[in-house]
Amino acid sequence: MIAGQQLLSPKDPPPYAVVDGPSTSPLLFLCDHASNRIPESLGTFSWDGLLDKHIGYDIGAAIATHHLAQRFDAPAVLGNYSRLVADLNRFPADPTFAPEISDEIAIPANKALSPKSRQARVDGVFAPYHCRVAMQIDSHIQAGVTPVVFLIHSMTPQLNGLNSRDMDIDVMSMSDRRVAAAVLKAFSGDDNLVVTDNDPYELEDTDYTAIVHCQRRNLPHVQIEFRQDLIDSRENAVHWADILGDAIERSGVRSLAHDPTAETSCLPGVGND
Numbered sequence: 001m002i003a004g005q006q007l008l009s010p011k012d013p014p015p016y017a018v019v020d021g022p023s024t025s026p027l028l029f030l031c032d033h034a035s036n037r038i039p040e041s042l043g044t045f046s047w048d049g050l051l052d053k054h055i056g057y058d059i060g061a062a063i064a065t066h067h068l069a070q071r072f073d074a075p076a077v078l079g080n081y082s083r084l085v086a087d088l089n090r091f092p093a094d095p096t097f098a099p100e101i102s103d104e105i106a107i108p109a110n111k112a113l114s115p116k117s118r119q120a121r122v123d124g125v126f127a128p129y130h131c132r133v134a135m136q137i138d139s140h141i142q143a144g145v146t147p148v149v150f151l152i153h154s155m156t157p158q159l160n161g162l163n164s165r166d167m168d169i170d171v172m173s174m175s176d177r178r179v180a181a182a183v184l185k186a187f188s189g190d191d192n193l194v195v196t197d198n199d200p201y202e203l204e205d206t207d208y209t210a211i212v213h214c215q216r217r218n219l220p221h222v223q224i225e226f227r228q229d230l231i232d233s234r235e236n237a238v239h240w241a242d243i244l245g246d247a248i249e250r251s252g253v254r255s256l257a258h259d260p261t262a263e264t265s266c267l268p269g270v271g272n273d
């Protein structure tokens with residue numbers, strides 16, 4: 001795009017999608033990598049073969065997120081543009097925010113991105129999404145609820161292009177193990193499932209959404225990675241969302257939303273950047 005130009009035009013849909021749900025819900029679902037849409041302004045670049053791969057979005061994650069939100073009558077906020085435009089789960093200064101190369105594939109639209117063009121990605125997509133997420137969390141807290149946040153993702157079954165991953169679901173956490181421990185325990189009785197604890201990925205300090213919205217506000221949270229080939233159709237995504245939903249039911253994590261020790265007074269990012 002031309003530096004200084006708006007990323008989104010009036011013809012483009014908003015930078016996020018929302019599943020409406022009551023702010024009194026103990027659960028909140030977020031899906032950073034839900035979409036493989038690109039703005040019209042970036043359509044002059046070649047996107048052939050990029051957007052339908054795992055590098056373009058988290059296959060199946062949007063369907064799973066919608067289904068979980070509806071099942072629990074909970075709100076959800078989903079990204080509405082490809083992670084190749086702006087990775088909503090990376091700090092904007094991170095080289096992978098708008099990668100020139102992703103999983104060894106060159107992304108022409110991100111080659112030698114100017115500071116102005118990078119800022120347009122932040123202003124057009126990243127900031128509005130995260131403002132909407134912060135507003136959603138605020139509305140829960142104003143309703144007297146500390147939302148238990150589920151960060152829904154999917155991962156490629158290939159590791160470094162070679163080894164096939166055999167886990168069905170990776171339950172990811174950092175220092176706050178409240179939700180992860182309860183969900184892992186809820187899964188532990190089912191020998192037909194391969195559910196891993198921070199394997200192959202764990203939450204790290206580059207994971208913007210968990211760090212800024214959950215860790216800094218001390219919200220109970222967990223990141224879930226479904227293996228993509230398990231949820232690559234609507235039917236399969238709903239099936240696996242229900243497997244997670246059943247574990248959420250058994251885990252009792254919804255009671256954490258009424259934990260009186262939770263500290264939720266700080267705004268995301270304030271005094272921490």
Ligand SMILES: [Zn+2]
Nearest residue numbers: 033058153154
């Ligand atoms: Zn993801």
